[in-house]
Amino acid sequence: MISIDLIREQPDVVRDAALRRGDDIQVDRILELDSRRRELIAEGDELRARRNQVSKALGETKEKPPEVLAEMRQVGARIKELEAEARTNDGELQALLLAVPNIPDADVPAGKDDSENVVIRTVGELPSFDFEPLPHWELGENLGIIDFTAGVKLSGSRFYVLKGKGATLQRALISWLLNLHTREHGYEELYLPYIVSRETVTGSGQLPKFADTMYHDDEDDMWLVPTAEVPITNMHGGDILSADQLPLNYVAQTPCFRREKAAAGRDTRGIKRVHQFEKVEMYKFVEPSESPAALDQLVADAEDVCSQLGIPYQVKLQCTGDMGFSVVRTYDVELWAPGCGEWLEVSSCSNCTDFQARRANIRYRPEVGARPRFVHTLNGSGLGIPRTMIAILEHYQQADGSVMVPEVLRPCTGFDRIG
RNA sequence: GGAGAGGUGGCCGAGCGGUUGAAGGCGCUGGUCUCGAAAACCAGUAUGGGAUUUAUCUCAUCGUGGGUUCGAAUCCCACCCUCUCCGCCA
Numbered sequence: 001m002i003s004i005d006l007i008r009e010q011p012d013v014v015r016d017a018a019l020r021r022g023d024d025i026q027v028d029r030i031l032e033l034d035s036r037r038r039e040l041i042a043e044g045d046e047l048r049a050r051r052n053q054v055s056k057a058l059g060e061t062k063e064k065p066p067e068v069l070a071e072m073r074q075v076g077a078r079i080k081e082l083e084a085e086a087r088t089n090d091g092e093l094q095a096l097l098l099a100v101p102n103i104p105d106a107d108v109p110a111g112k113d114d115s116e117n118v119v120i121r122t123v124g125e126l127p128s129f130d131f132e133p134l135p136h137w138e139l140g141e142n143l144g145i146i147d148f149t150a151g152v153k154l155s156g157s158r159f160y161v162l163k164g165k166g167a168t169l170q171r172a173l174i175s176w177l178l179n180l181h182t183r184e185h186g187y188e189e190l191y192l193p194y195i196v197s198r199e200t201v202t203g204s205g206q207l208p209k210f211a212d213t214m215y216h217d218d219e220d221d222m223w224l225v226p227t228a229e230v231p232i233t234n235m236h237g238g239d240i241l242s243a244d245q246l247p248l249n250y251v252a253q254t255p256c257f258r259r260e261k262a263a264a265g266r267d268t269r270g271i272k273r274v275h276q277f278e279k280v281e282m283y284k285f286v287e288p289s290e291s292p293a294a295l296d297q298l299v300a301d302a303e304d305v306c307s308q309l310g311i312p313y314q315v316k317l318q319c320t321g322d323m324g325f326s327v328v329r330t331y332d333v334e335l336w337a338p339g340c341g342e343w344l345e346v347s348s349c350s351n352c353t354d355f356q357a358r359r360a361n362i363r364y365r366p367e368v369g370a371r372p373r374f375v376h377t378l379n380g381s382g383l384g385i386p387r388t389m390i391a392i393l394e395h396y397q398q399a400d401g402s403v404m405v406p407e408v409l410r411p412c413t414g415f416d417r418i419g
Numbered sequence: 420g421g422a423g424a425g426g427u428g429g430c431c432g433a434g435c436g437g438u439u440g441a442a443g444g445c446g447c448u449g450g451u452c453u454c455g456a457a458a459a460c461c462a463g464u465a466u467g468g469g470a471u472u473u474a475u476c477u478c479a480u481c482g483u484g485g486g487u488u489c490g491a492a493u494c495c496c497a498c499c500c501u502c503u504c505c506g507c508c509a
Contacts (some may be wrong), residue, residue: 038468041470048478049477055488055490058436058437058439058490059438060438069489075488240429368447369464372466
């Protein structure tokens with residue numbers, strides 16, 4: 001959520017920023033509702049002040065003049081009217097404010113979709129094969145480690161089963177990642193609920209706008225997490241942190257549940273886009289002045305994973321049209337998958353500045369006695385597991401159909417080759 | 420799931436219709452004292468909204484939402500959460 005002060009002071013900046021993303025927002029209506037809001041508060045407060053004064057006086061004497069009581073009854077009724085109008089007014093205002101996206105950084109390239117994202121750097125040589133590299137869905141089936149039929153049998157399309165060394169490879173990858181981030185990158189590990197309340201899913205911004213992208217339990221009104229970002233953001237919801245608690249760096253591995261309705265028909269082969277997948281998520285709560293550097297660190301941590309896996313990757317800066325709603329700047333990290341012949345987004349690292357913090361009400365006190373300020377939040381995958389598995393399988397495949405395990409994972413897998 | 424107890428400021432805890440935004444204690448910050456520290460003493464110490472001549476004025480908030488009343492932390496209703504015991508269970 002953006003600050004109402006910013007819209008009041010610089011409506012054009014906010015409007016133009018939304019247009020750069022391809023969103024049209026109702027700035028004029030927001031300003032109108034905001035000024036009505038203040039009128040309602042002024043009148044209501046005045047009446048409440050009078051009522052408080054009279055009630056106090058009545059409390060001090062035994063006299064209860066009926067005409068005063070009658071007048072106060074009217075004042076009370078008017079206050080109720082004003083409160084009702086304020087509720088409707090604020091409801092509409094809130095809804096419109098929640099639809100205003102964050103302001104992209106000035107140097108973020110304009111563009112309408114991911115085709116206009118800008119490659120910042122490419123690291124590592126694209127491998128050449130003296131045989132035709134296979135896509136992971138063929139490798140996985142040939143090796144008996146990915147069973148698509150079983151997934152469909154159990155749950156339907158976009159579900160799969162990992163078997164044998166495939167399942168072990170995933171488990172090894174997860175523990176290697178968590179070890180790396182906790183031991184070398186300075187993150188604290190969290191184990192989180194995978195099913196969260198409506199309040200939690202609202203605090204991080206998925207509700208109300210993205211309700212149909214999540215799985216939901218009607219009976220208890222609980223939601224399956226689409227990313228660890230949801231519970232982590234709300235860990236400190238409503239808190240006022242002290243400056244010496246910052247920065248907070250968290251890492252958590254969770255499954256992510258996504259209905260993928262909007263992507264019907266896209267990426268239907270393999271495990272690139274599925275309804276349930278594992279992800280290791282990095283998350284930072286920092287002081288505002290620190291957030292640009294924290295974003296660079298997040299990207300560096302994701303890149304370190306790619307380098308250590310020994311797979312070529314590239315870093316892209318998202319253009320305005322591809323950026324998420326709550327971010328000012330996002331870098332994607334993509335691993336090269338020679339079998340499907342494409343760069344796979346395995347991490348998306350974003351600076352949300354105070355946008356999420358404002359919504360989830362996460363503040364800190366810069367110094368003892370100072371007014372609380374909103375923190376800045378950042379998140380980045382480190383990494384998404386299925387796509388990393390794809391890159392590993394396709395990059396390390398051999399002419400005989402087997403797959404070598406990357407060096408760094410071998411202590412965790414206990415084997416160096418699949419097949 | 421059943422029975423009971425309870426949710427008050429950073430924490431503990433009083434209050435149970437009217438000078439209570441809230442006693443008292445702890446903590447924290449500043450000061451006095453001290454070579455320094457501790458102790459003691461003194462002072463200060465919530466968050467958010469609105470107005471503003473930025474000195475200040477005002478409103479809201481005692482789990483949440485309603486209700487009663489001139490007036491609610493205090494009474495009534497609903498919901499949420501925590502704890503204890505019983506049941507069930509990985």
